[in-house]
Amino acid sequence: MRSCEMISSYLDGRLETAGAHEFEEHMRDCAECASAVEAWRDIENRLVEASKSEKSFPDPSAHEALRLVQRAELRKKSYFSQPHFWAVRVTVAALIIIAGALGVFTGRLMNPPAPVDPASASAGSVDDTLTYRTDSNSRTTVRLASDTIGLGPSSSILVTASGPTVRLVLQEGSVACEVSRRTAGESFSVETPDFTVEVIGTRFLVDLDGAGEQAKVIVSEGKVNVRGAKIGKHSLVAGQVLDIDSVLEVRLADNEDLIALNDLLPEASSSQPLAVPADESPRPDAGEFTGIGSAGSRNDVAMEVAGATPDSHETIDSELSSISKWREWVIEGRLDEARFALRDHLVKNPADANAWSLLADCERKRSNWAQAVVAYDKLVALSKGERANRARFKAASIIQDRLGDHEGAVRALEQFLSQGGSGTLLEARAKVRLAGSLMALNRSERAREYLLWVVDKSNDAAMISKARRMLEQLEQK
Amino acid sequence: MSGEEPDDERLMAVLATGEMYPLAKLYMRYGAMVKEAIRRFAPEISIAEAEEVGQDVFLALAQSAGRYRKNGVFKSWLFGIAVNKARRWRRSTWVRRNLLERHHKDPVGIFAVKGSTPDIDMETRDELRHAFKMLPAAQREVLVLHAVDGFTGEEIAQILGIKPNTVWTRLHRARKTMLQLFKKEEVAAILCKEGS
Numbered sequence: 001m002r003s004c005e006m007i008s009s010y011l012d013g014r015l016e017t018a019g020a021h022e023f024e025e026h027m028r029d030c031a032e033c034a035s036a037v038e039a040w041r042d043i044e045n046r047l048v049e050a051s052k053s054e055k056s057f058p059d060p061s062a063h064e065a066l067r068l069v070q071r072a073e074l075r076k077k078s079y080f081s082q083p084h085f086w087a088v089r090v091t092v093a094a095l096i097i098i099a100g101a102l103g104v105f106t107g108r109l110m111n112p113p114a115p116v117d118p119a120s121a122s123a124g125s126v127d128d129t130l131t132y133r134t135d136s137n138s139r140t141t142v143r144l145a146s147d148t149i150g151l152g153p154s155s156s157i158l159v160t161a162s163g164p165t166v167r168l169v170l171q172e173g174s175v176a177c178e179v180s181r182r183t184a185g186e187s188f189s190v191e192t193p194d195f196t197v198e199v200i201g202t203r204f205l206v207d208l209d210g211a212g213e214q215a216k217v218i219v220s221e222g223k224v225n226v227r228g229a230k231i232g233k234h235s236l237v238a239g240q241v242l243d244i245d246s247v248l249e250v251r252l253a254d255n256e257d258l259i260a261l262n263d264l265l266p267e268a269s270s271s272q273p274l275a276v277p278a279d280e281s282p283r284p285d286a287g288e289f290t291g292i293g294s295a296g297s298r299n300d301v302a303m304e305v306a307g308a309t310p311d312s313h314e315t316i317d318s319e320l321s322s323i324s325k326w327r328e329w330v331i332e333g334r335l336d337e338a339r340f341a342l343r344d345h346l347v348k349n350p351a352d353a354n355a356w357s358l359l360a361d362c363e364r365k366r367s368n369w370a371q372a373v374v375a376y377d378k379l380v381a382l383s384k385g386e387r388a389n390r391a392r393f394k395a396a397s398i399i400q401d402r403l404g405d406h407e408g409a410v411r412a413l414e415q416f417l418s419q420g421g422s423g424t425l426l427e428a429r430a431k432v433r434l435a436g437s438l439m440a441l442n443r444s445e446r447a448r449e450y451l452l453w454v455v456d457k458s459n460d461a462a463m464i465s466k467a468r469r470m471l472e473q474l475e476q477k
Numbered sequence: 478m479s480g481e482e483p484d485d486e487r488l489m490a491v492l493a494t495g496e497m498y499p500l501a502k503l504y505m506r507y508g509a510m511v512k513e514a515i516r517r518f519a520p521e522i523s524i525a526e527a528e529e530v531g532q533d534v535f536l537a538l539a540q541s542a543g544r545y546r547k548n549g550v551f552k553s554w555l556f557g558i559a560v561n562k563a564r565r566w567r568r569s570t571w572v573r574r575n576l577l578e579r580h581h582k583d584p585v586g587i588f589a590v591k592g593s594t595p596d597i598d599m600e601t602r603d604e605l606r607h608a609f610k611m612l613p614a615a616q617r618e619v620l621v622l623h624a625v626d627g628f629t630g631e632e633i634a635q636i637l638g639i640k641p642n643t644v645w646t647r648l649h650r651a652r653k654t655m656l657q658l659f660k661k662e663e664v665a666a667i668l669c670k671e672g673s
Binding site: 004007008009011012013014032033035036039040043044046047048050051052054055056057058059060061062064065066068069071072073075332333334335336337365366 | 508606620648655659661
């Protein structure tokens with residue numbers, strides 16, 4: 001009888017092996033228990049079978065997974081209550097930024113080109129010039145013969161197409177382009193008042209804030225060249241972003257960048273196939289390659305992010321140096337792994353400037369500000385010229401903005417100026433920052449000297465007007 | 478080396494830093510499984526609603542990643558969220574059906590279980606599903622987690638936030654109810670000899 005009481009434990013799977021054996025022995029003699037177990041197993045099996053055979057949901061695709069990530073991002077940034085937080089961010093930036101860096105630009109804004117009905121656009125006919133504008137709530141997609149152009153909110157663009165040669169003039173806002181491969185003599189370029197982006201079969205986004213001080217170029221496929229009088233020439237490959245901001249910086253695309261780009265080219269996964277055949281798309285040099293593969297479908301970004309293309313991953317990977325692989329990890333958000341690998345690597349190779357640079361990136365992404373500053377310091381010690389200068393400036397900016405250490409910021413910025421930062425594009429910015437920290441420390445005289453220098457000597461209009469305002473504040477004190 | 482997929486624990490660790498990309502991998506790995514589980518926890522839910530609730534589970538996962546501790550199995554943590562989301566859906570539906578739309582009241586819905594025992598033909602799957610629907614929610618949760626999803630008693634206790642003994646009691650009751658629904662009273666009686 002005692003054995004009969006074990007039936008529930010037996011069905012629960014709670015009995016040890018010996019106990020289970022004992023009960024099974026018991027079932028040979030006890031028809032009641034045997035039939036009860038059989039009856040229950042029958043129901044249970046039907047239940048399991050019914051559940052297993054009823055597959056109502058396919059595995060989510062990479063695209064769906066990315067959409068969920070976007071929703072999670074939105075929830076994280078819930079203070080941007082509107083669904084297009086990215087658009088909001090651009091607008092906010094437009095309010096903060098001071099006009100002036102681009103004088104030409106202001107002139108153009110005064111006489112905006114008349115709106116033209118996009119429907120009247122005829123694709124790629126000879127010497128068509130059309131203007132497209134969007135207001136703050138809208139966005140639009142323009143299709144030329146073999147190229148797709150997505151226009152963000154509050155944007156205006158002038159399109160001149162002459163056969164396969166297409167010239168876009170971005171006057172404000174942002175534009176994302178998916179461009180078919182160009183051969184010699186054909187070109188696709190996006191011009192802004194400050195720089196020109198030239199394209200050879202690629203997918204990328206150019207984003208100007210409202211007043212034109214900040215801009216960025218995001219590349220998700222292929223390769224582009226960015227040229228401008230003030231910024232020099234830069235080559236960008238897939239996965240890279242050029243930030244034209246207080247610091248001119250080529251960095252890795254983060255998920256916000258990719259969301260921004262995908263936002264403007266929404267049909268990427270469903271419309272006509274990419275004009276660049278996968279095997280012909282430009283292959284970046286191993287040295288500068290930074291991750292997201294240029295080979296593959298248009299939906300590369302989403303696919304790569306979700307790890308759905310392990311095959312292409314591996315083939316590319318075998319040819320890449322470890323640094324490039326870790327860059328990929330950083331892009332994928334595998335920050336902890338990348339940090340671990342980088343620190344491990346740096347123990348053995350403490351003089352690898354590229355690794356320190358990537359580690360600094362990684363720490364900054366994780367908001368480990370102090371660690372990021374340490375990494376930038378190492379980078380400064382290991383490099384020279386422009387690279388060292390930029391690292392010094394970035395470290396100083398973090399010390400000032402993120403760590404709130406004004407003493408430290410003053411030291412770092414003065415060092416930046418004395419070690420080669422003078423005479424560079426960043427000089428005026430460094431001096432305005434210095435003045436800011438000096439004012440916070442109540443050292444008004446020194447602050448005034450720096451501000452007066454900026455007003456008198458600099459030709460950076462944005463910094464001049466900022467310096468003027470800070471001088472006014474000093475006077476009021 | 479890089480072809481190797483990061484495991485759940487690593488993805489959760491990165492997710493906890495506020496980086497949302499790992500969510501994509503976890504969703505692709507477990508999305509379908511979670512949605513199926515939600516349909517079992519709340520059999521009245523429509524496919525579209527289960528899809529929506531399933532996505533909610535992962536959004537909640539992202540938000541709770543900071544609290545995740547590697548003390549159990551990741552899947553238990555995920556199913557714990559899924560059970561809660563399914564319960565919330567049931568509650569909202571209950572309010573809608575019973576308070577707002579009284580005239581639509583379903584006589585054999587899960588809310589009308591106690592007492593009536595309509596005939597069930599064991600032969601068709603529809604009937605099985607029907608019996609399953611009539612099981613009280615607490616018993617149904619334990620039953621599917623044990624029989625279908627294959628969790629251990631300790632894991633179920635963790636998922637539901639109850640004591641292991643409560644898990645066994647509910648499982649025992651679930652068996653009894655199911656056997657009664659299938660008109661196997663005598664078998665149910667054998668199970669009950671044990672007491673409880």
